Amino acid sequence: MKIQTIDIVGLGALGVMYADFFTKKLGKEQVRVLADGERIERYQKSGITFNGERCDFNYADAAKESRPSQLLMFAVKYGALEEAMEEVAHLVGKDTILISVLNGIQSEEDLGNRFGMEKVVHCIAQKMAALKEGNAAICNSRGELAIGILHNGRAENLSAVRAFFEETGFAHCCPEDMEHAMWGKLLCNVGVNQTVSLCRGTYRSVQQEGKEREMMKSAMRETILVANAEGVGLSETDLENWVGVIDTLDPDGEPSMRQDSKAGRKTEVALFAGTICRLGRKHGIATPVNDMFLEKIESV
Numbered sequence: 001m002k003i004q005t006i007d008i009v010g011l012g013a014l015g016v017m018y019a020d021f022f023t024k025k026l027g028k029e030q031v032r033v034l035a036d037g038e039r040i041e042r043y044q045k046s047g048i049t050f051n052g053e054r055c056d057f058n059y060a061d062a063a064k065e066s067r068p069s070q071l072l073m074f075a076v077k078y079g080a081l082e083e084a085m086e087e088v089a090h091l092v093g094k095d096t097i098l099i100s101v102l103n104g105i106q107s108e109e110d111l112g113n114r115f116g117m118e119k120v121v122h123c124i125a126q127k128m129a130a131l132k133e134g135n136a137a138i139c140n141s142r143g144e145l146a147i148g149i150l151h152n153g154r155a156e157n158l159s160a161v162r163a164f165f166e167e168t169g170f171a172h173c174c175p176e177d178m179e180h181a182m183w184g185k186l187l188c189n190v191g192v193n194q195t196v197s198l199c200r201g202t203y204r205s206v207q208q209e210g211k212e213r214e215m216m217k218s219a220m221r222e223t224i225l226v227a228n229a230e231g232v233g234l235s236e237t238d239l240e241n242w243v244g245v246i247d248t249l250d251p252d253g254e255p256s257m258r259q260d261s262k263a264g265r266k267t268e269v270a271l272f273a274g275t276i277c278r279l280g281r282k283h284g285i286a287t288p289v290n291d292m293f294l295e296k297i298e299s300v
């Protein structure tokens with residue numbers, strides 16, 4: 001199948017960034033921003049901006065749409081994924097390809113359980129610096145999407161997405177070991193996002209030697225143990241590589257979880273620590289640092 005249109009659910013920082021990119025590349029009619037009528041009314045009334053420019057999106061009331069999606073991108077927070085899946089379920093046809101830009105390793109499994117894993121192309125959103133304040137999305141770097149297939153994924157779906165991205169000039173890569181890559185990104189998020197959020201700091205908090213940096217590394221080592229038990233070969237080398245990446249970030253910058261916490265939004269701690277603690281229990285692995293994150297982060 002040749003992908004000619006894309007539908008996007010969710011207008012957080014990434015959703016706005018991708019909707020802006022594809023709308024400008026393909027034209028409004030080829031890109032549906034799916035939402036419910038009430039949310040669309042709010043978007044149209046207050047306006048959405050990307051890097052200071054008002055966005056001219058093709059808002060579509062999902063309940064009133066009938067054309068099946070070709071490529072359906074989920075860009076909501078994890079806590080809203082179940083509702084989003086129900087909202088657009090009737091638009092998932094036999095040839096629809098699903099892609100999630102959510103953090104963690106759980107959303108693809110949820111999409112696969114709901115619609116069939118053969119429809120899912122696994123994805124990691126990486127190397128971007130994006131945030132959203134109110135209706136204003138700001139992005140200094142669009143980064144890229146790492147894409148691949150696992151389990152019962154279809155190679156032809158991955159090929160179709162790659163061709164679509166190449167045709168539109170959308171930055172992407174295809175890791176040789178997609179499962180390792182996804183766990184690697186989770187390793188980073190479990191460490192840096194949660195530590196910075198708990199200590200109410202910035203990247204500087206974990207870039208300098210001290211208890212915060214050691215806390216971050218301890219959480220990451222718990223992740224390595226759990227990944228190994230799941231058959232994924234994360235190692236201390238992965239930890240060192242990711243810490244090296246973290247050390248290059250803007251010291252005054254903040255991960256998305258810290259931004260959510262400051263704004264009073266529900267964080268993704270269940271997606272990070274929650275996953276590690278759940279799998280730790282499954283394999284009899286102690287996860288004290290992630291247990292602490294899971295208990296304390298929503299209260300900071």
